[in-house]
Amino acid sequence: MTRFLFFIDSLSTWVGKAFAWLILILTFGTSYEVFVRYVLGAPTTWAFDVSYITYGALFLMAGAYTLSRNGHVRGDVIYRLWPARTQASIDLVLYIIFFFPAVLAWIYAGWKFAEMSVQFREVSIFSPAGVPVFPLKSLIPLTGVLLLLQGIAETIRCILCLRLGAWPQRLHDVEELETVIRHEQEYQREHAQQGGKGA
DSSP: OHHHHHHHHHHHHHHHHHHHTHHHHHHHHHHHHHHHHHTSSOOOSSHHHHHHHHHHHHHHHTHHHHHHTTOSOOOHHHHTTSOHHHHHHHHHHHIIIIIHHHHHHHHHHHHHHHHHHHHTTOBOSSSTTOOBOHHHHHHHHHHHHHHHHHHHHHHHHHHHHHHHSSOOOOOOOOOOHHHHHHHHHHHHHHHHHHHHHHO
């Protein structure tokens, strides 16, 4: 079961990190627009479209990756104080009642939306450049499928936690500095206690 969970996590990670490169395109496009607009006095007709398309694609395709890292925003002031089994039971109920119906609706509506956009080869209405937007809209149902797969993995994690009493292991990736500092403090505290016992 762990291999299956890690496979889905790896897929979400690969997609999220692949689309993370769009940050470079977004940065370059915005910087170029600022330079030509304010220094050369010749704004582009495509920069706005490129910025929202690249950011939109990045935002869409990072959703499953963020879910795989348990990184979505939640009000965990009380949640983190609960035992693991209580957390898992609440998460499981919320996945069944809210997450899966929303993601299935996303896939269904997104498929129709993307299909129509591709059929008409939709372009942006915000500039005369006519930048194609149908590739971005094609990502909508794909995002839903990736979220559905990751949601299945998270549901399995909840069930395993209810059985075992502890959360199953996740793939390790980058950590927030706050987490690293906390782990370092815990490590130092443990060694200080062991040193005190040895004396």
